[in-house]
Amino acid sequence: MSLGRFGADDSARPFADINVTPLVDVMLVLVVIFIITAPLMVSSVRLDLPRSEAALPGAPPRAVEVVIAPQGQVFIGTEAVARNDLEGRLRRIAVTHPDTEVQLRADRDVPYGRVVEVIGAAQLAGLGRIAFVAQPDGARQAVEKPVSR
Numbered sequence: 001m002s003l004g005r006f007g008a009d010d011s012a013r014p015f016a017d018i019n020v021t022p023l024v025d026v027m028l029v030l031v032v033i034f035i036i037t038a039p040l041m042v043s044s045v046r047l048d049l050p051r052s053e054a055a056l057p058g059a060p061p062r063a064v065e066v067v068i069a070p071q072g073q074v075f076i077g078t079e080a081v082a083r084n085d086l087e088g089r090l091r092r093i094a095v096t097h098p099d100t101e102v103q104l105r106a107d108r109d110v111p112y113g114r115v116v117e118v119i120g121a122a123q124l125a126g127l128g129r130i131a132f133v134a135q136p137d138g139a140r141q142a143v144e145k146p147v148s149r
Helices: 021-042 083-096 112-125
Strands: 063-068 074-076 079-081 101-106 129-132
Touching (some): 063 112
Antiparallel strands (some): 063 074, 074 079
């Protein structure tokens, strides 16, 4: 004797399989989220740097100011430099401090070719960081540099 309903067959049993379609949908959404956010998390790398008493916190990079006057004369700082001596002077700076930035101040009337010559001399000397210094629009007065001859 069996217990159960009359006329029950095998098709009336409850459905016991798990529907995986919603699970797959949720997993795909999570994969897309991780793909999008993973590059953002990699950009910030936490480092435990060694400590030293000689390390300067936030030391600014060294810079040398190169000025090109309207007549094409070149000055390093306030000292006039001959055309053929410019690369040698910049090379001496690059040997002692290779990360030095060249801050180039050229008059607006200086021919472009002269500016390119100075940039080329700096690059040949080993100084690859070159910054072009400009005056803000609000300041209209001319900036004068002391000249030593």
